Amino acid sequence: MQTTALYKTLGLAFGAMLISACASKGDVNEGAGSTVAPTATEQQAEGTNAVESAGLNGEALQAEANEAQAALREQTVFYFDFDQSTLKNEGKAALMAHAAFLAANPAASVVLEGHADERGTVEYNLALGERRSMTVRRFLMANGANGSQLKVVSFGEERPVMMGHDEGSYSKNRRVEVKYQSR
Amino acid sequence: MVKHSLIVLMWLLASLSQAELLIEVTQGKQSAIPVAVVPFSWNGSSPLPEDISAIVTNDLASSGYFRTLGTASMITQPHQLNEVIYADWSRLKQDFVVIGTVELQADGYAVQFHVLDVHQQVEILRHRVKGKASQLRDLAHYISDFIFKKLTGVPGVFSTKLIYVTTNRERTRFNLNYADADGAREQLIYSSRHPIISPAWSPDAKKVAYVSFENGRSEIFFQELATGKRERVVAFDGSNSAPAFSPDGTRLAFVLSTLGNPDIYVMDLATRKTERMTDHYAIDTEPQWDVDGRHLFFTSSRAGGPQVYKLDTANKQIQRVTFEGSYNARARITADGRKLVYVHRANDRFHIASQDIKSGLVNILTSETELDESPSVAPNGSMIIYAASEADRSILAAVSVDGDVKFRLPSKYGDVREPAWSPIFQ
Numbered sequence: 001m002q003t004t005a006l007y008k009t010l011g012l013a014f015g016a017m018l019i020s021a022c023a024s025k026g027d028v029n030e031g032a033g034s035t036v037a038p039t040a041t042e043q044q045a046e047g048t049n050a051v052e053s054a055g056l057n058g059e060a061l062q063a064e065a066n067e068a069q070a071a072l073r074e075q076t077v078f079y080f081d082f083d084q085s086t087l088k089n090e091g092k093a094a095l096m097a098h099a100a101f102l103a104a105n106p107a108a109s110v111v112l113e114g115h116a117d118e119r120g121t122v123e124y125n126l127a128l129g130e131r132r133s134m135t136v137r138r139f140l141m142a143n144g145a146n147g148s149q150l151k152v153v154s155f156g157e158e159r160p161v162m163m164g165h166d167e168g169s170y171s172k173n174r175r176v177e178v179k180y181q182s183r
Numbered sequence: 184m185v186k187h188s189l190i191v192l193m194w195l196l197a198s199l200s201q202a203e204l205l206i207e208v209t210q211g212k213q214s215a216i217p218v219a220v221v222p223f224s225w226n227g228s229s230p231l232p233e234d235i236s237a238i239v240t241n242d243l244a245s246s247g248y249f250r251t252l253g254t255a256s257m258i259t260q261p262h263q264l265n266e267v268i269y270a271d272w273s274r275l276k277q278d279f280v281v282i283g284t285v286e287l288q289a290d291g292y293a294v295q296f297h298v299l300d301v302h303q304q305v306e307i308l309r310h311r312v313k314g315k316a317s318q319l320r321d322l323a324h325y326i327s328d329f330i331f332k333k334l335t336g337v338p339g340v341f342s343t344k345l346i347y348v349t350t351n352r353e354r355t356r357f358n359l360n361y362a363d364a365d366g367a368r369e370q371l372i373y374s375s376r377h378p379i380i381s382p383a384w385s386p387d388a389k390k391v392a393y394v395s396f397e398n399g400r401s402e403i404f405f406q407e408l409a410t411g412k413r414e415r416v417v418a419f420d421g422s423n424s425a426p427a428f429s430p431d432g433t434r435l436a437f438v439l440s441t442l443g444n445p446d447i448y449v450m451d452l453a454t455r456k457t458e459r460m461t462d463h464y465a466i467d468t469e470p471q472w473d474v475d476g477r478h479l480f481f482t483s484s485r486a487g488g489p490q491v492y493k494l495d496t497a498n499k500q501i502q503r504v505t506f507e508g509s510y511n512a513r514a515r516i517t518a519d520g521r522k523l524v525y526v527h528r529a530n531d532r533f534h535i536a537s538q539d540i541k542s543g544l545v546n547i548l549t550s551e552t553e554l555d556e557s558p559s560v561a562p563n564g565s566m567i568i569y570a571a572s573e574a575d576r577s578i579l580a581a582v583s584v585d586g587d588v589k590f591r592l593p594s595k596y597g598d599v600r601e602p603a604w605s606p607i608f609q
Contacts (some may be wrong), residue, residue, distance in 0.1 A: 156380070
């Protein structure tokens with residue numbers, strides 16, 4: 001549990017660094033990962049140790065950041081409280097990673113599948129599931145994803161993952177599943 | 184309230200073994216009328232395909248309005264009027280006796296039956312019905328309807344039908360079924376790997392509307408019962424659900440949600456033109472026509488949790504209807520327009536409640552079942568069928584609108600959900 005939390009924090013930190021780096025000095029990081037980099041380095045061959053080491057450093061950072069982001073994206077199910085469609089804090093880091101991925105990959109798209117537990121009425125739960133998907137959609141869009149990449153669908157209480165009639169099952173059934181259609 | 188368990192008699196099990204659902208009366212009216220249905224005589228050499236008098240007995244018992252007498256307790260079993268010894272039935276504390284004969288004739292089966300008043304010692308009803316072998320069960324329900332109407336003053340609903348959804352535990356198979364109101368003669372009318380919800384009858388009972396997820400999202404389909412012909416009717420961008428036919432069958436109320444905002448719409452079925460009825464950021468869903476065909480009851484979360492509201496479709500004025508408790512949803516109105524029935528949460532439990540339209544008085548009708556949902560009112564306003572959770576499964580149960588009569592329709596396997604009681608067939 002603790003290591004996961006630490007990992008997430010690190011991932012967030014790297015992610016944040018990466019994003020700020022991209023924003024301020026795009027060329028450094030872009031160079032690190034592309035085929036243009038060697039040419040650029042060659043042209044400035046003399047006395048450019050600092051730049052080169054910064055480039056290498058950037059490459060390492062990005063690899064780690066990518067890994068951390070990928071790890072965060074492994075979380076694809078997000079849970080909600082009864083009769084609520086408010087996003088819980090615990091899922092936000094992972095959703096930011098999904099948003100970043102979608103922003104960086106405009107061809108990627110996801111279906112956001114909303115679900116409810118079995119308590120209450122079928123149609124109200126269908127609406128509730130949709131509300132939950134919409135919350136996730138809004139969060140992803142606020143963090144860089146494009147609306148056209150996000151499809152919203154609700155299955156209400158029709159597709160539970162746990163069959164029990166207790167809070168243990170209910171809490172797992174009140175969820176939004178992020179399902180990639182293309183990456 | 185006297186609780187008695189009228190578990191269906193063993194000899195009935197044989198005739199009902201085909202049915203997936205089996206009625207168990209768990210609570211009857213204290214004032215249930217004692218009635219003896221004497222096994223009808225039969226002049227054929229081989230047994231009748233259906234035991235008509237047994238079906239009539241079961242119908243009357245399951246209504247909760249009657250307490251039927253077991254055949255073993257009968258002193259005599261008369262078939263003709265002149266064979267009836269009233270003193271015997273009086274001794275058995277019976278109010279009414281039903282006797283009858285079944286004859287095979289050239290053009291089918293003929294059933295003649297008599298209803299006798301034990302106290303007055305008179306025949307109060309005599310009727311003769313005919314049908315083919317395949318219609319014997321229909322004949323029996325028809326007879327039950329006749330007797331029920333005569334003795335209670337309320338039309339019987341034994342000839343009506345149910346549609347409901349059954350699913351396997353894994354929720355990988357969804358079946359839409361059609362059956363007699365007593366659960367017998369179940370027929371599969373549509374099957375899908377994808378969820379099916381919210382079945383609703385057209386007022387002429389010729390078709391049903393329901394929501395299917397077969398195209399990856401919720402869309403409304405119509406299906407003709409006689410032909411099985413399906414038509415996708417409401418499939419706008421977004422989520423389409425909760426169909427409800429207007430009392431005259433010309434309009435369909437439904438829910439359309441584009442980008443997460445469910446609102447109530449009405450479609451004119453002749454022109455397929457739609458009109459938006461609500462426009463609120465909260466959840467608006469589960470529209471149901473009032474008997475006047477002008478107002479719609481619906482569920483809305485505009486006050487926080489779900490509550491029932493009433494909308495005037497002429498001027499779109501809205502007023503709140505339910506006030507007790509934090510969860511009131513999926514309202515249904517009785518045919519006389521006097522009572523609203525809905526899902527009500529109290530003490531974290533979901534039950535079926537009725538609300539008197541005039542006085543606003545709320546009466547919680549169920550207590551033995553858990554997670555009650557999807558109430559549907561019988562067309563005579565006597566009973567409400569609903570889905571409930573029992574021993575890890577979803578079953579159908581029924582309760583009378585006054586809460587006095589209760590029965591269950593447990594299935595042999597899987598979950599049974601979303602019942603819809605048909606109109607009375609004309």
